[in-house]
Structure formats: C-alpha cells, structure tokens
Amino acid sequence: MLVYISKRLMLVPITLFGIILINFVIAQFAPGGPIEQIVAKMMMGQTSTTAGISGGGDMGMSSDALAAAGTVHSNTTYGLDPELLEDLQKQFGFDKPAHVRFFTMVWNYIRFDFGESYFQNRPVIELVIERFPVSISLGLWSLLLIYGISVPLGVRKAVKDGTHFDFWSSTVIFVGYAIPGFLFAILLILLFAGGQSTFNWFPLQGLTSANWNELDWLDRVIDYFWHITLPIIALTVGGFAYLTMLTKNSFLEEISKQFVLTARAKGIDEKRVLFGHIFRNAMLIVIAGFPSALIGILFTGSLLIEVIFNLNGLGLLSYDAVIKRDYPIMFATLYCFSLIGLIMHLIGDLCYVLIDPRIDFETRQ
Structure with a gap:
C-alpha cells in the first residue's frame, strides 16, 4: 500500500502542473482582463488615474501579481494615454513574456505564495x-x-x-x-x-x-x-x-x-x-x-x-x-x-x- 500511495503522491504535482498550464493558456486567449476592468472604471469615472498607477484606492497591486495570466491588446488605447496603459501593463507584470509569468507563478505556488488580489489589496492566501x-x-x-x-x-x-x-x-x-x-x-x-x-x-x-x-x-x-x-x-x-x-x-x-x-x-x-x-x-x-x-x-x-x-x-x-x-x-x-x-x-x-x-x-x- 505504501508503494501505491507513493505513486499517487508523485502524480499530484504533475497533475497540478497540467491543470494550471491548461487554464493559464485559456486565460491568455480569453477576452478581457484586469487592465480592461481598470480602464472601464477609469472611463466611467469610478476611479482616478493616480489610484490605478500608484497602488492607492481599490486598485493596489503587489509585485506577485505578475505571476497571473492575462493579455491586453497593444494596439488598443481605449482613448487613454498610451503611456498610462504601458504603466498598467508593467504594474500587472504583463510586459513580461507569458512563459516567464507562468513559471514565476508555478514557483510561487509551490511555496503556497499566491500573491495579492488585484482589486482587494489583500494577500490571496x-x-x-x-x-x-x-x-x-x-x-x-x-x-x-x-x-x-x-x-x-x-x-x-x-x-x-x-x-x-x-x-x-x-x-x-x-x-x-x-x-x-x-x-x-x-x-x-x-x-x-x-x-x-x-x-x-x-x-x-x-x-x-x-x-x-x-x-x-x-x-x-x-x-x-x-x-x-x-x-x-x-x-x-x-x-x-x-x-x-x-x-x-x-x-x-x-x-x-x-x-x-x-x-x-x-x-x-x-x-x-x-x-x-x-x-x-x-x-x-x-x-x-x-x-x-x-x-x-x-x-x-x-x-x-x-x-x-x-x-x-x-x-x-x-x-x-x-x-x-x-x-x-x-x-x-x-x-x-x-x-x-x-x-x-x-x-x-x-x-x-x-x-x-x-x-x-x-x-x-
């Protein structure tokens, strides 16, 4: 029985890796993202540009946020300053390649470090x-x-x-x-x-x-x-x-x-x-x-x-x-x-x- 349990436990990290990878890829191609959420609120006047960039208000992000998946279309400015969108991408970590963000996320998850919520300013754990x-x-x-x-x-x-x-x-x-x-x-x-x-x-x-x-x-x-x-x-x-x-x-x-x-x-x-x-x-x-x-x-x-x-x-x-x-x-x-x-x-x-x-x-x- 110990041999069987050992084999099953060895499959756990492999299975988790596959699940996270599949969902990460899906999130890459899914429309919308956290940046679009912030931009929409900015355009509706629900938050200020300063709050979105500086991490104040409800939009504060931590450096661990870069581990998450997400995309924003580089050729879309939503009628806002392109530099503002670039700053948002950097703050979310979306300026880095997808594979870098993925393996950063995997390494953090091994240590049960889930980073901080994008919109609640609290550690996810x-x-x-x-x-x-x-x-x-x-x-x-x-x-x-x-x-x-x-x-x-x-x-x-x-x-x-x-x-x-x-x-x-x-x-x-x-x-x-x-x-x-x-x-x-x-x-x-x-x-x-x-x-x-x-x-x-x-x-x-x-x-x-x-x-x-x-x-x-x-x-x-x-x-x-x-x-x-x-x-x-x-x-x-x-x-x-x-x-x-x-x-x-x-x-x-x-x-x-x-x-x-x-x-x-x-x-x-x-x-x-x-x-x-x-x-x-x-x-x-x-x-x-x-x-x-x-x-x-x-x-x-x-x-x-x-x-x-x-x-x-x-x-x-x-x-x-x-x-x-x-x-x-x-x-x-x-x-x-x-x-x-x-x-x-x-x-x-x-x-x-x-x-x-x-x-x-x-x-x-």
Whole structure:
C-alpha cells in the first residue's frame, strides 16, 4: 500500500502542473482582463488615474501579481494615454513574456505564495483561508444530510423492492434530481425568504445576522442554522437520487448471493442477516465514495448556491474573481480545489482498503 500511495503522491504535482498550464493558456486567449476592468472604471469615472498607477484606492497591486495570466491588446488605447496603459501593463507584470509569468507563478505556488488580489489589496492566501470554512461547513452539512437520508432510504427500498413505497419514493427523489440546484434555490427564496406572498421564514442571504457579535453562543448556533437551512436544502435535494439508488442496488446485489440464502435457510433473524451479513459488503462502495461526493458538492453545487445566497465562501470568491478578472484569486482557488480533489480521491481509494482488506491496489498494473 505504501508503494501505491507513493505513486499517487508523485502524480499530484504533475497533475497540478497540467491543470494550471491548461487554464493559464485559456486565460491568455480569453477576452478581457484586469487592465480592461481598470480602464472601464477609469472611463466611467469610478476611479482616478493616480489610484490605478500608484497602488492607492481599490486598485493596489503587489509585485506577485505578475505571476497571473492575462493579455491586453497593444494596439488598443481605449482613448487613454498610451503611456498610462504601458504603466498598467508593467504594474500587472504583463510586459513580461507569458512563459516567464507562468513559471514565476508555478514557483510561487509551490511555496503556497499566491500573491495579492488585484482589486482587494489583500494577500490571496488570507482570502482563501477566510472563506474556506464557509464552503467546508456548507459541504459537510449537506453531505451528512444526504448520507443520513439516502442510506436508510436505500436500505428500505431494497427491502421493499417492487412495492408502492419503492415506486413513489423513487418518483420523489428523481423529481428532485431533475430540478437544477440553482433553480430550486431561487424557488426556495421566492417561497420562504422574500416577497409579499411568501412565508418569510428564513433570511434572504448571508450566513449570520448583523447582530451576530452581540448574541450568546446558543443564539449564535440558532442563527447560523437559520441562515444555512435554505442553502443546504437547495444543495442536497438533487443529491439523494444517486446515493439512494446506489445503496439500494448494492443491497439487492448482496441479498441475492449464496451466503445470504444460506443464512436465511438456517433460520437466522432477518435483521441479523441484513445488518450482520449484508450491510458491510453492501456499504463498501457507498462509504468509500464519501470523499468523492464531498468533492462534487464543494466544487460544483456549492458555487452557484453561494452566489445565489451571497455566502462568503470559496465559490463566491471564485465567481467574483472571474467577473473582475482577478487572476491571482482565480488561479489560487483553482490550485486549492485541484489539490484538495487529488488528495480526497486518494483518501477514497484508502477507504476501500480499510473497509475491505481484500482490495490491493498495488497489484494493479
């Protein structure tokens, strides 16, 4: 197993390099960029030329910013002084060749030095650490809810296979699966968080109330769950179908095996057969898929949910960075997501071995 883990860990930097390279190239050819964002604000009178050059106001940049990708058309002056645009290019580091900026970025990322945000005047690592707990809490609560409901429901459906309960429960979970998470989130907001014809039971956005610091610990817990209820519901409603059917089919496969028929023929209690003989084998693929499921929730579903409910997590941070072309944040969050994803996939493989020692990945060619 140590050999297999070593091989997987050796592939991590290679995979990260490939992911960063592909996205760097895409950013090179994508229209727009941070300079265009600044120029647009200058032309709209939202910031001063002095602020953009000197690093004052909201446009301060650090020397680490040159590691980000980006282009600006040299033959386009936007009606401004060409010298001003040249100064902006130098400040962002875009006057350097693309390969120099790329390898500078890679070297900084190896040391987890993500530079500073173009538009927030703060180190990117501080922003990531600040937003990370929000995304993790949202993902963990959603995943626990999905597993807490889907596994018992899947077992029940396997026991009641072919009955009315099996049919109607499948109908409900597949309807939930068919509704996009972001659309269901908007529906929840319209029904329970805003508008004159709604119940207005939950807050419209945010993770805590304005008077959070004034509350005692119990009220803080209540306030937290009050705010996170709708986002979790929106995030989990589409996740029940896959895990429920996976659990059901896994149990049905084990139920039909010879050792189960033998146990029943011996007169062993049905509950003992179900949980003593079937449960461990059937739950192998379900439990081992926990890390992969967490990756799916964190990196796909949570992004839109954070944007819709205005939750200050990594999803909202990444979305704002893409809109503003804040490349240091864009590439830093991509790097963190990729690194966490690779590690979680390795943990998922290890879970298979811990649950069933008969599995040996070292024998795979």
